[in-house]
Amino acid sequence: MKILDKYLLKTFLGTFATVFVILFFVFILQTVWLFIAELAGKDLDFIMVVKFLAFSMPRIVPLVLPLSILLASIMSFGNLSEHYEFAAMKSSGISLQRAMRTLTIAIGILSIIAFLFANNVIPYAEFKFINFRKNIAQAKPALAIAEGQFSDVGLYNIKVNKKSGENGNHLTGITIHEKSKNGDGSKTVIRAKDGELISSDKTSILQLVLNDGNYYQDIVPKKYEDRDKLPFAKSSFKKYCINIDLSALNKVDTKDETISNxxxxxxxxxxxxxxxxxxxxxxxxxxxxxxxxxxxxxxxxxxxxxxxxxxxxxxxxxxxxxxxxxxxxxxxxxxxxxxxxxxxxxxxxxxxxxxxxxxxxxLLALYDKFVIVYACFLMFFIGAPLGAIIRKGGLGLPIVFAVLIFISFHFINTFGKRISQEDGLPPFFGSWMSSMILTPLAILLTYRATNDIGLINMDVILSPIQKVFQKIFQKIIPSQNK
CATH class of the missing domain: 1.10.287 (Helix Hairpins)
Known part of the structure; x- marks a missing residue:
């Protein structure tokens, strides 16, 4: 490996590592913000919080990795151009493609690692993450129910106004929506003044004891003409017990086709x-x-x-x-x-x-594992020529371009996947839409950077305007001379 290749590789990898760590930390904070309702105010110990974050971290990599490559490419090649190091290379007969050759191999190795990570680590982490969120209900049953919002616990959606007691087992202002078991659309609502959660380490049954409440249940008549009357049954109770089997919540079978996600x-x-x-x-x-x-x-x-x-x-x-x-x-x-x-x-x-x-x-999940490989190359071939063209390094202008390009990539990717999910577009095109749209941009930037053409040829835009003003002045000036 030549000295130039070592220098370019060291410059890029150093910048990439720094950017990756910073962006990874930012996205972790976003994850904490998204799941703050599951973490805050539930007396989770430090170990459980660390596990929660550790299992959610791998899903961040497909977002952080392409953005890090894009930003590192713009910053590295922008610094080289800003300090006239590229000019020295070109004067020595070294083209942009030659300068990018070693880094392209490095990106290829990084893409293979990204694929192996997406194919092995992320599925395992997703399994552990979903299973861990459900296990919280069994390890600390009171945590399965949050204050002021509906919590999905087995066959019930439970909302409480206030939790009290040492373990938060005493509940006040309880509203429960029971899901229909037979799929007939019937609804059952239970309201109680207060209640208590009772659990045991020897069993996976969580018992919810309700006091002073009412039981409402919709009745679905067999005759369609009677359904418009919306009949329901109502009863009151002094004490009512609900047994919730938490073992079903903790069993996540990756082969079960009925499990969502x-x-x-x-x-x-x-x-x-x-x-x-x-x-x-x-x-x-x-x-x-x-x-x-x-x-x-x-x-x-x-x-x-x-x-x-x-x-x-x-x-x-x-x-x-x-x-x-x-x-x-x-x-x-x-x-x-x-x-x-x-x-x-x-x-x-x-x-x-x-x-x-x-x-x-x-199908979208399958294609996504290959899209991340191509996205690494795509972002590099957008960022490297763009950095050479704008000739700016540091964290100023490169961040603006990187954020704009990545937001476009992420928005198009999300938009295409949403349409494909609803069967409005073949999943292949939905997954690859963003890559297909931005590939011509990568080709254009590489071509312009190779031929020392600026990002925007202002003469093409200003020349027609200049000719129009010249014609106007030619008409005005002769009339004044007369």
Missing amino acids: TNTMLNVSDLGYTLDSLTKNRNTDIVSFSENSSTRLGSLVDNNAKTNLKKKPFTKDILSLYTNKQKAEILKTASSNTESNIYAIDATKTELDSKKKNINGH
């Missing part, structure tokens, strides 16, 4: 296996529904009618083959079958859309 806890091979299973399952549901629909329609023509149809093969009015009583029954059956089929179609469509979104989420 499981895609973030899988590596490439697991995602491939899961995607194959999800796709086959959805395709099987489609085929099964189409076969069941044809069977469900049935036949409205009985054997007698078939016999009559043979006698009258050219009749156009099939109902004329039946008596008035039979016609009424046929029309009633047809109407009932139609409503049943419409309901089945709507329900199946909702289920298939949900499964499609789940598949899209897994």
Whole structure:
């Protein structure tokens, strides 16, 4: 390795390490801010807080790494240009591409490390992070319920106005929304004046004892016309016990397709296996529904009618083959079958859309592991030429350009993934949209920096304006001379 390569590599890596540490610290503070409701005022000991932050740190790397490479590239090459070191290189016959060659190899190694990190460390950390947040409820049951907000605890959403006692087990002003178990849309609301949380280390059952309250439950009638009346049942109680099984909260199976956000806890091979299973399952549901629909329609023509149809093969009015009583029954059956089929179609469509979104989420998670590799190269080939063009180092102008470019990249990436999640765009394009849009910028900047062309050619913009003013002055000046 030549002295120049060592110098450029040392300059870049030193700047990159400094920038990465600073940005990582900033994003950690953002994480603390996002989860402040889960950390503040819950008497968490120092070890639990450290674990909480440690498990959430790896998810920050895909955001910090491309931004650090971008900013370090602009600062490093901006310093070289500002101190005329690039001018000395070019006078010695060393081009920009030659100067970037060693750093490109370094970025390649860094990209491989980033892929391995995203494929192995981040899924494990996500699994531990989600599992740890749920384990808090079992380690310290009172922490599962926060003051002044609804907390999701198993099959219940619980809100309390105030917690008291040594472990926060005494609750005041309790409101509980119980989730529907059978999916019929019914709602159950429980309100109590006060209550107490009772738990034991020997069992995973959390017992919530409520005092002086009321129990409200919506009733869903079988007849659709009665549902508009919104009937409900109300009862009062002096003491009411709710048993919450916390063991179900702490079991996170990465192979279970019903768990939301499981895609973030899988590596490439697991995602491939899961995607194959999800796709086959959805395709099987489609085929099964189409076969069941044809069977469900049935036949409205009985054997007698078939016999009559043979006698009258050219009749156009099939109902004329039946008596008035039979016609009424046929029309009633047809109407009932139609409503049943419409309901089945709507329900199946909702289920298939949900499964499609789940598949899209897994595809996005799969592509994201490769996008971070390309993003490292992309940000380097944007930052290095840009630094050489603007000829400014330090933390001033480079930060402005880096933030603008990264915000654009992150916004486009988020926008594309949101659309793809809702099946409005293929997941591949949703994940790679930001890279596709910014790649021409990297090519343009590299071309302009290689050919010593400025960031913006002001002559192209000012020349037409100058010609317009010249024509105006030529018309004004001769008229004054006359």
